[in-house]
Amino acid sequence: MNNAQQTIRVGLFFLLGLALTWVTYEALSGGGFFSKNKGYSIVAGFESLKELKEGDEVRMAGVKIGVVEKTRLAGRRAEAILRIGKDFSIPRDATASIIMAGIIGTNYVGIDLGSADAPPLAPGAEIRTKVTPDINAIMTELGNLGQRLEGALGAFGNSMNGDGKNPGLFQKLDRLVTENSTKVDTTLSNLQDITTKLNRGEGTLGKLINDPALHDELVATVGEIRSAATEAKSFVADAQGILAQVKSGKGPLGTLVYDETTASDLRATVTNLRQVSDKLAKGEGTLGKLINDDGLFNTAQSTLRKADRALDGLGDSGPLTAVGIVANSLF
Amino acid sequence: MKQILSVLEGVGSTWLLLLRAASYVGTLPRQRTRFFEQCYLIGYTTLPIVAILSFFIGSVLALQAGYSMQNFGAKQFIGSLVGLSMARELGPVMVAILLAGRVGSAITAELASMKVYQEVDALVTMNIPPARILVLPRLAAVLAMVPVLAIIADLVGWFGGAIVAKYVAFISIEPEAYFTALRRFMKFKDVMNGLIKAECFGFVVTLVCCNIGLNTRGGPREIGAAVTRAVVVSLILILVLDYFVTKVLM
Numbered sequence: 082m083n084n085a086q087q088t089i090r091v092g093l094f095f096l097l098g099l100a101l102t103w104v105t106y107e108a109l110s111g112g113g114f115f116s117k118n119k120g121y122s123i124v125a126g127f128e129s130l131k132e133l134k135e136g137d138e139v140r141m142a143g144v145k146i147g148v149v150e151k152t153r154l155a156g157r158r159a160e161a162i163l164r165i166g167k168d169f170s171i172p173r174d175a176t177a178s179i180i181m182a183g184i185i186g187t188n189y190v191g192i193d194l195g196s197a198d199a200p201p202l203a204p205g206a207e208i209r210t211k212v213t214p215d216i217n218a219i220m221t222e223l224g225n226l227g228q229r230l231e232g233a234l235g236a237f238g239n240s241m242n243g244d245g246k247n248p249g250l251f252q253k254l255d256r257l258v259t260e261n262s263t264k265v266d267t268t269l270s271n272l273q274d275i276t277t278k279l280n281r282g283e284g285t286l287g288k289l290i291n292d293p294a295l296h297d298e299l300v301a302t303v304g305e306i307r308s309a310a311t312e313a314k315s316f317v318a319d320a321q322g323i324l325a326q327v328k329s330g331k332g333p334l335g336t337l338v339y340d341e342t343t344a345s346d347l348r349a350t351v352t353n354l355r356q357v358s359d360k361l362a363k364g365e366g367t368l369g370k371l372i373n374d375d376g377l378f379n380t381a382q383s384t385l386r387k388a389d390r391a392l393d394g395l396g397d398s399g400p401l402t403a404v405g406i407v408a409n410s411l412f
Numbered sequence: 413m414k415q416i417l418s419v420l421e422g423v424g425s426t427w428l429l430l431l432r433a434a435s436y437v438g439t440l441p442r443q444r445t446r447f448f449e450q451c452y453l454i455g456y457t458t459l460p461i462v463a464i465l466s467f468f469i470g471s472v473l474a475l476q477a478g479y480s481m482q483n484f485g486a487k488q489f490i491g492s493l494v495g496l497s498m499a500r501e502l503g504p505v506m507v508a509i510l511l512a513g514r515v516g517s518a519i520t521a522e523l524a525s526m527k528v529y530q531e532v533d534a535l536v537t538m539n540i541p542p543a544r545i546l547v548l549p550r551l552a553a554v555l556a557m558v559p560v561l562a563i564i565a566d567l568v569g570w571f572g573g574a575i576v577a578k579y580v581a582f583i584s585i586e587p588e589a590y591f592t593a594l595r596r597f598m599k600f601k602d603v604m605n606g607l608i609k610a611e612c613f614g615f616v617v618t619l620v621c622c623n624i625g626l627n628t629r630g631g632p633r634e635i636g637a638a639v640t641r642a643v644v645v646s647l648i649l650i651l652v653l654d655y656f657v658t659k660v661l662m
Contacts, residue, residue: 095560134599
């Protein structure tokens with residue numbers, strides 16, 4: 082083999098090595114062969130990138146649309162640079178989240194579909210993100226829940242069994258039953274007596290339970306009560322009708338209560354009555370004098386006496402004469 | 413004590429040889445014929461054995477992983493396991509071991525013969541430093557060829573694993589799923605680490621083999637002894653260096 086052939090083979094071999102290295106690089110750095118510089122990047126900021134690493138997939142509604150190109154810390158948050166294929170546009174209101182594909186740390190960035198009429202995200206723009214709980218957060222929550230449950234059960238146990246200082250519910254119940262066992266026994270025997278009597282049909286309640294006649298009577302009584310109630314109901318309805326009439330101003334009572342004219346007449350009458358009674362009290366007028374003036378009474382009494390005597394004197398005089406005498410003595 | 417001294421002597425002479433060879437780097441373009449010749453010997457002729465070995469290493473890795481993982485349903489990660497093992501560890505180490513066995517032994521045998529039969533002394537007499545025409549082209553050729561061998565070993569191993577994963581009944585994983593898992597858990601950095609490791613191993617193996625060959629004294633029996641020693645020292649150095657280089661590269 083001459084030198085030229087040898088050199089050519091070595092050259093080819095070296096180039097083969099370079100090509101294979103390049104292919105491996107493309108295959109492992111994501112995006113497929115020769116497509117690294119295609120598409121565009123967007124930025125997704127998260128509180129934590131969890132297990133996300135470069136080369137992980139970016140999926141929209143489950144379909145692969147790109148890869149995580151780079152992960153970096155930016156101030157107080159972590160950022161993932163997502164390289165999206167040029168055929169895919171992401172609506173501006175779409176939301177990205179880190180989704181766990183397996184329990185051993187396989188993650189991808191999931192982007193929802195967003196709304197159909199939203200404008201697409203521009204290259205280099207930042208996509209909205211949301212936090213999804215990872216397995217650690219869930220485990221922590223479960224741990225906390227377990228602790229709380231344990232605490233609650235402990236408290237429940239203490240309240241049941243006591244905490245050393247204060248007796249628990251069970252102890253209180255135990256003491257209650259122990260201390261009152263005699264009373265409880267008596268009560269129970271009484272209850273037994275009562276139920277026995279009831280069963281035998283003794284006493285009112287026993288008869289009520291066991292005697293069909295008493296039951297029938299009770300049913301009849303209830304029927305009577307019901308009819309009485311019906312009557313009472315009709316009475317109340319009548320009374321309501323009367324009240325309605327009164328309210329509408331019909332009838333004498335209605336007129337008395339609601340008619341303004343009657344009311345003013347009544348008021349005038351009462352005023353007049355008060356005046357009359359005042360006058361009577363003061364002794365004004367004939368009746369007032371009759372009531373208040375004792376002189377008149379005495380005069381009348383003496384006149385009556387005189388009349389009596391005159392009558393005795395007249396004897397057989399006619400009634401007209403007697404009247405005339407009485408009138409003369411009066412006036 | 414004598415052995416310790418001989419070890420120290422070996423380390424020192426190896427470093428000196430490296431420095432001497434490095435001082436002649438400028439003469440490399442004029443030695444391109446020798447360079448390509450060594451590339452051909454070190455790279456091109458080693459390719460078949462590297463490919464065959466890597467294929468079966470990848471296959472057996474997939475087989476063992478499938479056998480172990482079928483019990484707890486993690487078969488879909490065979491791709492990741494084979495990919496990472498081949499790229500980070502087995503590819504570079506196997507290439508280095510093959511280099512030690514095939515190329516290192518040849519280098520030591522050749523240089524030891526030249527030394528024993530006083531060809532090296534003749535070169536020195538003619539004011540031609542052996543480090544320049546015997547060592548430098550070999551070191552340069554190893555540096556150029558080992559990454560190529562390593563990347564081929566990785567890829568052939570991956571494909572070997574994929575074939576086993578598909579056609580062995582109790583594994584039965586489609587190549588697509590195999591390579592998806594491989595890509596998901598691997599970065600180019602892993603492959604790069606492997607290539608750097610292979611480069612280190614190849615360089616050290618060649619340097620040590622050259623040094624042992626050039627320091628051979630005695631007759632034909634010593635040539636055989638030198639070859640044996642060169643291969644043994646190379647293998648030990650490969651495995652010792654493997655740990656430290658891996659640690660540094662992590």
